[in-house]
Amino acid sequence: EATNALSKVKKEVNLIVVAACEVMDIPKDVTADYQTTVSLSCTVNACPTAQWTWRKNGQLINFDGSRTINRGSSIELRQVVPTDGGKYSCTVDSNNSLNKRGTYNATISVTVKAKIYVFPESKVLFKGADTVKMDCSAHGDDSQSSLLVEWVKAGVKQN
Numbered sequence: 001e002a003t004n005a006l007s008k009v010k011k012e013v014n015l016i017v018v019a020a021c022e023v024m025d026i027p028k029d030v031t032a033d034y035q036t037t038v039s040l041s042c043t044v045n046a047c048p049t050a051q052w053t054w055r056k057n058g059q060l061i062n063f064d065g066s067r068t069i070n071r072g073s074s075i076e077l078r079q080v081v082p083t084d085g086g087k088y089s090c091t092v093d094s095n096n097s098l099n100k101r102g103t104y105n106a107t108i109s110v111t112v113k114a115k116i117y118v119f120p121e122s123k124v125l126f127k128g129a130d131t132v133k134m135d136c137s138a139h140g141d142d143s144q145s146s147l148l149v150e151w152v153k154a155g156v157k158q159n
Contacts, residue, residue: 024043086108
């Protein structure tokens with residue numbers, strides 16, 4: 001409002017305050033056990049128009065709604081398997097002119113505990129046999145070093 005001896009003028013204006021987006025939580029590297037649930041979060045504050053894009057190894061993620069769920073600022077992977085491992089990225093886009101875009105990365109590694117299979121599975125009594133054949137195999141996480149299978153009898157390693 002302005003006033004002088006001749007007149008009085010009043011003008012209304014709208015003030016729009018634009019604040020920079022503040023990153024609250026970025027995705028962190030995760031090592032998860034086979035068949036567990038993993039969540040990654042990419043939370044920003046003061047960005048009412050923020051949109052999130054999630055990628056795995058550079059490719060857009062197909063959210064199927066059962067095993068892979070998109071919650072906007074976070075994703076959830078259920079019953080993870082080794083192929084779920086990889087580099088995940090979250091890109092936050094905003095119409096905010098102070099902070100248009102940010103990309104944040106995390107790696108998910110899925111471990112599978114070793115499992116040993118011995119055949120025959122139960123105790124077998126071999127009467128009068130000089131040689132007994134038993135098979136053993138072990139399966140586990142491919143990213144770990146090779147699994148070593150050893151036969152031990154009464155605490156003594158067998159060849």
